[in-house]
Amino acid sequence: MHAARVSVAHQKTILITGATSGIGREAAMCLACQGMRVIVAGRNPHKTGAAVECIRRESGNLAVESLLADLSSLAEVRRMANECKARYARLDVLVNNAGGFYSQRYTTVDGFERTFAVNYLAPFLLTNLLLDMLQDSAPARIVNVSSMAHIWGRLPFSNLQSEKAYSGWMAYSRSKMALIYFTYELARRLEGKGVTVNAVHPGLVKTNLQNNDTGFFNSLLRALEVFAVPMEQGAAPLVHLAAAEEVEGITGQYFSGKVQKRSHRLSYNREIARRLWRVSEDLCGLSGS
Numbered sequence: 001m002h003a004a005r006v007s008v009a010h011q012k013t014i015l016i017t018g019a020t021s022g023i024g025r026e027a028a029m030c031l032a033c034q035g036m037r038v039i040v041a042g043r044n045p046h047k048t049g050a051a052v053e054c055i056r057r058e059s060g061n062l063a064v065e066s067l068l069a070d071l072s073s074l075a076e077v078r079r080m081a082n083e084c085k086a087r088y089a090r091l092d093v094l095v096n097n098a099g100g101f102y103s104q105r106y107t108t109v110d111g112f113e114r115t116f117a118v119n120y121l122a123p124f125l126l127t128n129l130l131l132d133m134l135q136d137s138a139p140a141r142i143v144n145v146s147s148m149a150h151i152w153g154r155l156p157f158s159n160l161q162s163e164k165a166y167s168g169w170m171a172y173s174r175s176k177m178a179l180i181y182f183t184y185e186l187a188r189r190l191e192g193k194g195v196t197v198n199a200v201h202p203g204l205v206k207t208n209l210q211n212n213d214t215g216f217f218n219s220l221l222r223a224l225e226v227f228a229v230p231m232e233q234g235a236a237p238l239v240h241l242a243a244a245e246e247v248e249g250i251t252g253q254y255f256s257g258k259v260q261k262r263s264h265r266l267s268y269n270r271e272i273a274r275r276l277w278r279v280s281e282d283l284c285g286l287s288g289s
């Protein structure tokens, strides 16, 4: 049971993707308990509605609402961003948490490899579409949920969609590395604008991530579950980066749990970051906008 400590004074508005399950849902609960206005972003209307009801009930905070979008579709990402702008006057924190692991290669409605689309392109597009709102609400924060798995991620620009060869693990680690390049490049672009952006590895956490799919790596992850920390512990770093005063003003950093660490040395390559940004703009139809 979570203690309700709701104060609507200076209420901040936070949007969390993937808040219907796992780390995102737990973080949404904690932030609602801190009195934030929480927007639960989900793809399944029933599951999203149930999460909102549960968080309202347990936190005692009625300012918990929802937005719907299947983040594997760029059109859905755009629709959700527009709805967010139409419905809310401000956005103080955006947590790009939704993600998946797929042992088989699937393509999305836009023709992209699904891991790359959901874990990386969706947060890239959503963040870019909500940037003006975040800047208008400054000081504001963006939290990108990456993973320690990024250390295995490489970005072969001629095969970003894993058309030549596919492995779930490679696609997952690549998407998490891409998210870190995005975090660092965005932090440089946002310098002096009052919006911070950081990436976080939540730890090995017992969630549905390992159970959503079959395959060798899912079995391996399930076997490693004995080392996994509970959901509350996995959500704590997200809550920390989203709301703690100690991290106010910190930007362009990688956190493992609540501790600021160095990400893989390749993730600091600015040329790759700039190139990935340009490619992502093209893929999302943002070029020239």
Ligand SMILES: NC(=O)c1ccc[n+]([C@@H]2O[C@H](COP(=O)([O-])OP(=O)(O)OC[C@H]3O[C@@H](n4cnc5c(N)ncnc54)[C@H](OP(=O)(O)O)[C@@H]3O)[C@@H](O)[C@H]2O)c1
Pocket (backbone or CB within 6 Å): 017, 018, 019, 020, 021, 022, 023, 024, 042, 043, 044, 047, 069, 070, 071, 072, 097, 098, 099, 100, 118, 145, 146, 147, 148, 201, 202, 203, 204, 205, 206, 207, 208, 209, 210, 212
């Ligand atoms: N668990 C770990 O050990 C671990 C470690 C490092 C990083 N992470 C990262 O932490 C984040 C949260 O994962 P989790 O462990 O909490 O897993 P989870 O329990 O499976 O939660 C994933 C969330 O993402 C949502 N989602 C997946 N695909 C989506 C789509 N196409 N459109 C919209 N929402 C979608 C899911 O929605 P539904 O509820 O509808 O399925 C769910 O809310 C992920 O980015 C993951 O990569 C996790």
